[in-house]
Amino acid sequence: MLQNILKAIRISVILWLITGVVYPLLIFGVGQLPALREKANGSIVYNLENKPYGSSLIGQVFTSERYFYTRPSAVRYSQGRQGRPTGVSGASNLATSNPDLLKRVVDTANQLRDENVSPIVGDFIYTSGSGLDPHISLRAAQAQIERVAKARGIRPEEVIPLINRSTDNRFLGIFGEPGVNVLRLNYTLDLNERVSNQRRNQ
Incomplete structure (x- = not known):
């Protein structure tokens, strides 16, 4: 049971890092490319x-x-x-x-x-x-x-x-x-x- 709980926590942390940190930073970085910067910034x-x-x-x-x-x-x-x-x-x-x-x-x-x-x-x-x-x-x-x-x-x-x-x-x-x-x-x-x-x- 404890192993399953720890596994669920690890998966939750990994998913949070991917969807809440890595993905937003990646999209922000792409948006700052010279060809996209003006529109990405409004x-x-x-x-x-x-x-x-x-x-x-x-x-x-x-x-x-x-x-x-x-x-x-x-x-x-x-x-x-x-x-x-x-x-x-x-x-x-x-x-x-x-x-x-x-x-x-x-x-x-x-x-x-x-x-x-x-x-x-x-x-x-x-x-x-x-x-x-x-x-x-x-x-x-x-x-x-x-x-x-x-x-x-x-x-x-x-x-x-x-x-x-x-x-x-x-x-x-x-x-x-x-x-x-x-x-x-x-x-x-x-x-x-x-x-x-x-x-x-x-």
Whole structure:
């Protein structure tokens, strides 16, 4: 009996070492390889002061006229226009017949109309299933060019190349639709503005 108990303890310790120590360290080490390091560490984008700006994998809310808006979220994963951050993902689960859903859509559409966003495409008023979608469609990005260009005092034609640089193409060239990563686009706008200002001051 004692031998069986000791054998069970040895097996438990070995399994714990393999699954709780060796395997996690191995996966962590693989994740730090140059080709995988950025994604394994959360795809963090740093701002011009080298401080964390956000993750290019997670949508965050931008409220300034100088920035492109992302899709609305039914949850408050990060700071936004309403409520505190929750750190969770998910949808509202409201049925299409629910008056609360209709009110939210109408209120959002009216707000965008007041901000001269046109046309008002689905990306602006319908949330994604996860609430974390970092992308908007090309059409949604193009609808915001005039507003952002005016707020930054630049020509709309200057914004188009930045959108193209922040666009992710179809997965494997055939799945899904191209999407504009809003966080990367807004970071590129700030970077482009700083470079332009530096050239002006030289």
